[in-house]
Amino acid sequence: MDAAVRELSYSQAIQEAMAIAMEADERVILMGEDIGVYGGAFQVTGDLIDRFGPDRVMDTPISELGGAGVAVGAAVTGLRPIFEFQFSDFAALAMEQIVNQAAKMRYMLGGAVSVPVVMRFPGGSGTGAAAQHSQSLEAWLGHVPGLKVIQPATPHDVKGMLLAAVADPDPVMIFEHKLLYKMKGPVPEGHYTVPIGKAEVRREGRDLTVVATSLMVHKALEAAETLAAEGMDVEVIDLRTIRPMDRETVIESVKKTSRLMCVYEGVKTLGVGAELSAMVAESEAFDYLDAPIVRLGGAETPIPYNPELEKAAVPQVPGIVAAARDLIRGAR
Amino acid sequence: MDAAVRELSYSQAIQEAMAIAMEADERVILMGEDIGVYGGAFQVTGDLIDRFGPDRVMDTPISELGGAGVAVGAAVTGLRPIFEFQFSDFAALAMEQIVNQAAKMRYMLGGAVSVPVVMRFPGGSGTGAAAQHSQSLEAWLGHVPGLKVIQPATPHDVKGMLLAAVADPDPVMIFEHKLLYKMKGPVPEGHYTVPIGKAEVRREGRDLTVVATSLMVHKALEAAETLAAEGMDVEVIDLRTIRPMDRETVIESVKKTSRLMCVYEGVKTLGVGAELSAMVAESEAFDYLDAPIVRLGGAETPIPYNPELEKAAVPQVPGIVAAARDLIRGAR
Amino acid sequence: MAKTTAAKAAPAAEGGNLPFIYREYPRETLLGALRKMHLIRKFEEGAEESYMRGLIHGTMHLSIGQEASAMGICLPLTNDDQITSTHRGHGHCIAKGADVKRMFAEFFGKTTGYCAGRGGSMHIADVTTGNLGANGIVGGGLPIAVGAALTAKRLKTGKVAVCFFGDGANNEGAFHEALNMASVWKLPVVFVCENNKYGMSTSTERSTAVANIADRAAAYSMPGVIVDGNVLSDVAEASHAAVERARRGEGPSLIECKTYRYRGHSKSDRNRYRTKDEIDDWMSNRDPIERYEAQLVEFGIAKADEIEAIRASVAEEIAAGIEFAKASPAPEIADLANYVYTEQA
């Protein structure tokens, strides 16, 4: 592909993907709270309403369960809705439609229908929005067969994965970290897809495999640079998809490095790193492991309001560096 | 304690615990759909309404979000509600009140309140109720700081843990497997508690640690007998509490047996066994491990209706035996 | 399937005072409706018996006594119109046009069933005749029906979505959100509350802070109509009006069908919450099939022996359906994970 590559922010990349999908297919519509004239709580839909009109950029009432359910019903019957939750925390209001309906409908009906709905979940901490607006809930949906769950970490990937999601016949859940929205990166023009279910090695290394998700990919890469200066060579894998998880890429890497650390923002217990760790511990890579599998996840607390506490509640670069150093040096 | 011990079914044990709690404390009330004259979908409340009246055995409208929220509000202000979900699947309708409110309220208010609510979730497959009435969703709530999540496996434990839950100042979520309700076992009369957060070694063994939850404890014990006949000595741990997980008991056992298998009914990916595995893989027990950590969890599908498919979707005794045998013999 | 265009054919009877359906629909449609009402009842009796014999597992919710509601609502619908149904959904499925053979096969957990044995009674569906499925979640179908109506409006298909739900479901938040959105967006959807007086054991008086569910329509600025759900013509008339309104683009309506289920809530019901007298009264004095048959005879549309012939043919169809189900293959265990995701080329 020879498409020109520009620097776009993560939110611009999402917006561009949605615009391309809507241009290409009349059935694609956007639904969500304040995505119209307001442009979305994080200005992701921006001015798309001017281009596609209120019938295709639909402001919903504040009704997450019903709104998600309408999107599900529309998807089953022929539309291709992209539904925005204003904050991923509000998924808690719509789990019934996401999990009991969208995820299971095809199965319960023996294959008679598909549910091509895309849902977008702005998540994560770091904005001072406190406990009910800062959660990372991807593990919940990652636990649910019938869903695909992705967490793109770069503008390039979020555009390509969103376009893959829209083309997917099954429900795809996209977790977007709010602190990524302003992050810039190269994004090709036009249509392209990044496959769902494939992790990406962001940095090759020999001494340790770090598998990270979303914003933590960038923190892990930053930590890897510090460690490189100390002579430690860290491989950083961007998991990108929570369900289905890319077993091969992770296991191959661990076989090479013999050490695994998982870095994720969701609560540590029963978070994404638990699955990564367990997946490796039951695989053929087990025999290659030279050290315990370390997880750096979110603290076992709600996200606090105070900014210093808030930072302390999720992995930060110095902590990643320290934990990786200990792991490589055999201090644990 | 010299209390007389009778054989009671699991559901009778729950009912007895609730009656004891209600006798002892006027603030304890029961709420749920059809728990009054109907006696509950699984006859757990039975005829308690005759004893305590409709003001304390409250039928709610079919309003899971609101009902759970009323229980939360009542708990914050002085009552001690025990809220029954008719099926654990309907938790999906109330995640907002459970997770965004009950679990976080104390934290968000800097310790100014406690939320002593107990919620009961009849879950699990095996009754032919299909995809929306058979889920095991304990992993979702186990991921949530602020909650305590328990899964008692015997009549004795469910009575004692329910009484511990009612006495607990914080929200306690009880997952009850529907196939356990009719299971009988010894239950002491009167008031006693079984601590939240403590696992129980149900069978001692040298060759393999099996950590199981809920109904799977019984399957694991059955499998252990078969394996014993083949000369393999399996230790079976009943996890009992998902949050907070009993690290010590599990890790001590693994240090002894050098092998770990997790057996649970929830979907394998990101289910309880993922956390167990990861907890051990990052602990000092890692160095004792002689083999990969194996997980037997629910299939990556919704629960199907057809009874043979339904059985195939969750771990069964022969599968546990085979997996344990392979693991002990080093076939994996 | 009954088509709205059928109404253009010669009506079954003349006379300004006749109830709606006799003026609107030709004889075949009316007899077809009777046949379906019998088919619903016999299907459920057959399913009940098969359950007792251990041929069907799980649980089921029978709608015996509510046949006029299912049939009357579906009468004005075309095959293209879509419905969402409930846990008590066998009648909706048959009324909308499903084949009882494949329904039995589903209940027996066979691959020939509508859901390939994965769904069972609680998820019975027939997408080919526009039934998007029963739902195990009370209120679960409400927003989904609104979504179907959104598709119809956006893609200008002319379809109408009909959403069945129970009186108990009207207290779910989903009811509120769905009706509000449908009205704000003027979507072609008809909400049909089958009020059989109880949500499981809980009477509407004890669960619902309003006398009639239809009274809540005002909170969404849509018409709310109450009909005797055991009188086929009354139900069909209300449905016809609401469906036509929806097709004209005037938005949603709410119909409340007052009816009654003869059986317990499900297969585990001690029946402590209703009196024998109440049940007897409905069964003896308000049976929807008997009342419809009486009218058909009274208005000279069918004779007793014709009705008898319908019953006999229904009995045959049921027996054949059960045989088909028994003879059908069960799914392979190896296929457990089929249909979780869409198989892509």
Add this chain to the structure above:
Amino acid sequence: MAKTTAAKAAPAAEGGNLPFIYREYPRETLLGALRKMHLIRKFEEGAEESYMRGLIHGTMHLSIGQEASAMGICLPLTNDDQITSTHRGHGHCIAKGADVKRMFAEFFGKTTGYCAGRGGSMHIADVTTGNLGANGIVGGGLPIAVGAALTAKRLKTGKVAVCFFGDGANNEGAFHEALNMASVWKLPVVFVCENNKYGMSTSTERSTAVANIADRAAAYSMPGVIVDGNVLSDVAEASHAAVERARRGEGPSLIECKTYRYRGHSKSDRNRYRTKDEIDDWMSNRDPIERYEAQLVEFGIAKADEIEAIRASVAEEIAAGIEFAKASPAPEIADLANYVYTEQA
């Protein structure tokens, strides 16, 4: 705190034509209410300024323009009565009796804050004066208030629960479920919809299928009253009636206060959904504080210089509050996990 018993003291003014509060409450109560309304506004202006200066992080939702609604509703409440509040909850908190020092401290993320720095603006609470907390979830407080009312009824405490929510929240399923249960169980709760015309950017016309939120009260068989939310006396009168009804055991009520917020929805609002004219009109012609002050003067209850003194004392209190907050200690990182669970002996 204003007490209902205060009404028994000599009223501020005589005369049958006077609006409610002047007949019911003594002068101190009325001046106290004015002071609190100023305190609310100045608190929010102070918070806004501190935010601009980077002293407060996160976001906040200001209720400037809505002071009469918060104050009028709380006027008939005692300290024991409980409220649940919203994301736009500073006014409720102050009206119910909280200390602005500890509110500022909370916004500054300090240990002396009402939530020990864990909650911030969106979770501001003061349990000691009966405020169970603002809520980051639209509609989240509705069932919780019903639960508080259930406790009051069950334990016969005589308390009333008051639930604030916005027009946008009325489309949440929680609204429906909460009002229905409150009515079925006749609980002592007052639902107060602060209708400021928009839920974030979405006008009630575009989100709500009914002209007035109070019209929905009929769907729950409870009284629904509409008041000018910018007229203190009107709000207090409606609140008084609803609170007394609740105390008498006659069940819940719904009050709709028509009001307006002057500021954007939160700190990230491009203001594309309302016109400058609309905003100007409300600010210039319907300001709740100005209208109240005008009445106080007109009815001879306060003179201009007295009002000026109130303003000055409020300004002092605000300045002191900010100083207190600045000077307070931040939480220790080591205490991150405090308050997740209740510390047990």
